[in-house]
Amino acid sequence: MATTEVVQSRRIVTEIPGPESRAIQKRRGAAVAQGVGSVLPVYVERAGGGIIEDVDGNALIDFGSGIAVTNVGNADPRVAERAAEQLGRFTHTCFMVNPYESYVEVCEALNRVTPGDHEKRSILLNSGAEAVENAVKIARGATGRQAVVVFDHAYHGRTNLTMGLTAKNMPYKHGFGPFAGEIHRMPMAYAYRWPTGPENCGPEAAAVTIDRITEQIGADNVAALVIEPIQGEGGFIEPAPGFLPALAEFCRAHGIVFVADEVQTGFARTGHMFASEHEGIVPDLITTAKGIAGGLPLAAVTGRAELMDAVHRGGLGGTYGGNPAACAAALAALEVIESEGLVERAREIGALMLARLRTFAERFDVVGDVRGRGAMVAIELVEGDGRPNPEAVARVLKHCHARGLVLLSAGTHGNVIRMLPPLVIGDDLLVEGLNLLEEALAAL
Structure with a gap:
């Protein structure tokens, strides 16, 4: 798989976001229109493969790919x-x-x-x-x-x-x-x-x-x-x-x-x-x-x-x-x-992730549905009666972000967690990211 020199492992050295990111965020408030939002205000220094490194030296697992943009990985050399x-x-x-x-x-x-x-x-x-x-x-x-x-x-x-x-x-x-x-x-x-x-x-x-x-x-x-x-x-x-x-x-x-x-x-x-x-x-x-x-x-x-x-x-x-x-x-x-055979790699990623996510649905009542194809998968979180549960999504994302996993929400009711890892991500990072997600669901 094509990657940059970015080390392919999660590393947390400060709170998320760290002091440098918070300082830039303060500057942003005086310079950038408030209508522009950010899912996770962690300011990026560099990225490659399945990892995003921030200005504080933290390395986060990337399950977002800039919303399905960096399919071939960030800063692919070619x-x-x-x-x-x-x-x-x-x-x-x-x-x-x-x-x-x-x-x-x-x-x-x-x-x-x-x-x-x-x-x-x-x-x-x-x-x-x-x-x-x-x-x-x-x-x-x-x-x-x-x-x-x-x-x-x-x-x-x-x-x-x-x-x-x-x-x-x-x-x-x-x-x-x-x-x-x-x-x-x-x-x-x-x-x-x-x-x-x-x-x-x-x-x-x-x-x-x-x-x-x-x-x-x-x-x-x-x-x-x-x-x-x-x-x-x-x-x-x-x-x-x-x-x-x-x-x-x-x-x-x-x-x-x-x-x-x-x-x-x-x-x-x-x-x-x-x-x-x-x-x-x-x-x-x-x-x-x-x-x-x-x-x-x-x-x-x-x-x-x-x-x-x-x-x-x-x-x-x-x-x-x-x-x-x-x-x-x-x-x-x-x-x-x-x-690099990334079409086939997407299928491999989907098989790994969907199998694991289905075990979450068996274990946690809050997971109402598991769906997706390839490296575009999601879980829908619900109340006991099946109603959308956006509050649970917000809590899961907050938990995962704090531990170094970039996740996104979706859905008309905001009750879906979507996963879009780069197609060059390693299985070890996929498994680690899913472990963090399971930990967050258990914390509910």
């Missing part, structure tokens, strides 16, 4: 070297003014690795939200329709349109409206909480969605159906089996553009290169970001050539989209994923 080499040659020209080969190479790579063997085109952008927004633009431009279908528990970004696509109000949407129109929300195939049981969830949720689209919107008015193949911020919800294939088939039959938002699930994270592949889904458009460039800001929309080429010249782009250093990093990150 990523860093390629980006640095590019920075030494030129930093920016704007591809729309003076183009460069690496942009073309990244698009070629995306066209090759994304699902489906049809002819594809790609555009490069800066962020996941920008990618989703452009996917909707492309779908509307190509179909001449306006309506967009999204789902409960969805998260698609923080721009005005993507806030409208996002389901959760606080903190993403509260006070920021009005939002874009012609957005229609449907029920998610959330097996753990489906009223008639998980075995009925996929077919029933698909039937409800198709009926509502047909009766309330009109299929011929829908430009795009946008869905995360595994929901991220919504709580790592895996759509119940059969749900995605039924929706994809309906979209094909009615000329609706099926958009897979793979911003969080892409680039080997779930044990396939893309999560759509788990059920053989071939999206018309796929949005990517996060893990695409090993930590540098880059995003993309990749899709069927006839859809991507339907937009008039000049209708797509952006000043920084496809920055040359980010393109160099993306090419290196993809090489690492393929040469």
Whole structure:
């Protein structure tokens, strides 16, 4: 596995956060807008593999990967070297003014690795939200329709349109409206909480969605159906089996553009290169970001050539989209994923973590559900009657953070603990992190 010189072991030498981090945090309060939050105000000095080192000399186990960004590990040598080499040659020209080969190479790579063997085109952008927004633009431009279908528990970004696509109000949407129109929300195939049981969830949720689209919107008015193949911020919800294939088939039959938002699930994270592949889904458009460039800001929309080429010249782009250093990093990150076998490694991580997490569900009543694929796994914490238990999540995270394990929460009700370790993390750190999580659950 590719790692930096960062020693791959947890080390706690001060309280968390330590005095240096607290000093910087005090400066932050006078300089950074209060609306920008941080899960764990431990200021980072360096990171690599499965470890984050802070300014106080503590070394924390990383179960967050910067929210599924550093799939190949932080500061992977190949990523860093390629980006640095590019920075030494030129930093920016704007591809729309003076183009460069690496942009073309990244698009070629995306066209090759994304699902489906049809002819594809790609555009490069800066962020996941920008990618989703452009996917909707492309779908509307190509179909001449306006309506967009999204789902409960969805998260698609923080721009005005993507806030409208996002389901959760606080903190993403509260006070920021009005939002874009012609957005229609449907029920998610959330097996753990489906009223008639998980075995009925996929077919029933698909039937409800198709009926509502047909009766309330009109299929011929829908430009795009946008869905995360595994929901991220919504709580790592895996759509119940059969749900995605039924929706994809309906979209094909009615000329609706099926958009897979793979911003969080892409680039080997779930044990396939893309999560759509788990059920053989071939999206018309796929949005990517996060893990695409090993930590540098880059995003993309990749899709069927006839859809991507339907937009008039000049209708797509952006000043920084496809920055040359980010393109160099993306090419290196993809090489690492393929040469290091990180798709298979994600499956190994998932097998180890899910097996252990299921023992937690047997031991602790507070663990209501264990779910996920590959290195994208979660536990949902509940009250005795099954109601969401966000207070327990807050206590578990506080316990783990204090002992040097970076964990994140998720879920519409804030009652899910999500785990996104780098795909280069060692089994010893995985086991140690899970030990800390078990200790925190026992402390409840």
